[in-house]
Amino acid sequence: MIKKISVLLLIAMLAVVAVACGSDKDKEETGPKKESAKSEEMTVKHQLGETKVKTNPKKVVVFDMGALDTLDKFGVEVAAVPHDGLPKYLSSYKDTTENAGGLKEPDFEKINELAPDLILISGRQSEAYEELSKIAPTVFVGVDTTKYMESFKENVTLLGKIFGKEDEAAKELATVEEHINALKEKVPADKKGLIVLANGGKISAYGPDSRFGIIHDVFGVPAVDDKLEVSTHGQSVSFEYIAEKNPDYLFVVDRDAVVGDGAAAKETVENDIVKNTKAFKEGNIIYLDPNYWYLSGGGLESVDEMVNEISKGIK
Template sequence: MKKLSLLLMALVTVLVIAACGSQSADSGAKKGETVTIKHASGSTDVPKNPKKVVVFNFGVLDTLDELGLSDRVVGLPKQSLPAYLKKYNENKYESVGGLKEPDFEKIAELEPDLIIIEGRQSEQYDELKKIAPTIDIQLDQKNYMKSFKENTENIGKIFGKEDAVKDELARIDSQAEKVNKLAKEKGGKGLVVLTSDKQISAYGSGSRFGLIHDVLGVEPADQDIKVSLHGQSVSSEYISEKNPDYLFVIDRSAAIGEKGTAKEVIENEIVKSTNAYKNGHITYLDPGYWYLSGGGLESVSEMVKEVENGLK
């Protein structure tokens, strides 16, 4: 009887060990799962549901925050952080250098599972991918909404948030359709400008701020604006000549933490001759959304709202 008891104990022990081994194997399989993400700098096998993420793309940071994934963020460039994302200035999030100068040593210390960058860091992609899987998420300005959706869907795939992403994108689509309809009902032409200190640059269809024309339906006051990252240099006289019914202004100085000067630059006697000024349709857009973190679930939604308010 004693021998039988010992035999049964031994059998139970073997079964327990086998079960543990099976669980370990399952955990290892799940831990090793990846999803292939195509991005601006190539194609990368990214670990599913990464726990430690370094984020240089503020639009993606915005999206992670909206999806309840702030606990996955371990590091970011705190310099020029948009005001609405100020909670990421807290000490529990490490600073990993500037937008154009990543701190490679600090990033390596954090041992991230994933690094997410955008155009400002593209030149450092090869160095960053040596530390951890890296994806370069950028917006295609000529296909803003398409690329925004694809980028956001990729984030959903990585973190298992596909359903939440689908719902949020549907909500934003509905917003955009409503504003597009409003723009057509109101009529009139719009002009988008960015001020930087005393300089003014204009942006038209197909540009980084072309969402206003290409998606939201505001007819451009100038169809021939040259598309470039820094916009077409213009003057107050140019704005007066084009005489927009709606003038949308982004203050770069305010975006990068300097004193905002847009109103001083724009509202002079020359620009006051325009329909936009006379009818109270000069809209100062939030530079955090438009200049720093476009392409996020919150930022795009708020950008659409700002244009809607500007048209009313």
């Protein structure tokens, strides 16, 4: 009888130990997971107001291509984007996300169905800000071209904070800064440049503080004309204007290459009038990839590629 009781006591003790070990293991397994999934609230000040945002959002709708570029670099999953107007290098999002509607006409019904935790927008969706804010926290992350690098860095840093990628954001920004500094060192101070957008056989020019003004303001290429109108669409100019200004470098953004209409930029720009310029004679007409310059400026990859293109073009 005593032996039987001893065996029963031993079994009971082993059961208690097993339960205790199991509890410790559960704590070890569930503790870190709960901690990593924890979400905090932060207030974001942006161009259109202030928005309370929860960190580590699960469902994100992105309209700004620069922000999409950066999130892609971070490896952050996105729930929906506008499928029309995606840069070629981000075209895979057509297969992995819901269609959020047009760049200027968001699909409010679809977005509402998705019940997102965060919506990221820029200039083309500004008028829809109030309506989108009724669906989910909405933040404006468009780049301010009058202070391009400051705005770009703020946006990348903000996205890093929201998605728990702060170290990665800092590292990527440092790399971009390093490439910009290297570019500045090779830009000749005595040669001036002009930036034009080719669109359906017509051209518009951009100067400092403009949509493409990063070439002058940040990369350090002197502007052949610093009195150009600052606007999203640029200042409409003639080919005679280009000949008169006679730039050493002519930077061309080919809008038609991404919207699929009009004459090719090379045919439009390299006419008999422009062939008299120093830029043409010295082989310094530089065609810029509109996927980076026109569709998605302000992203980690796009800005770095913009630096790379100017660096390759400068002689």
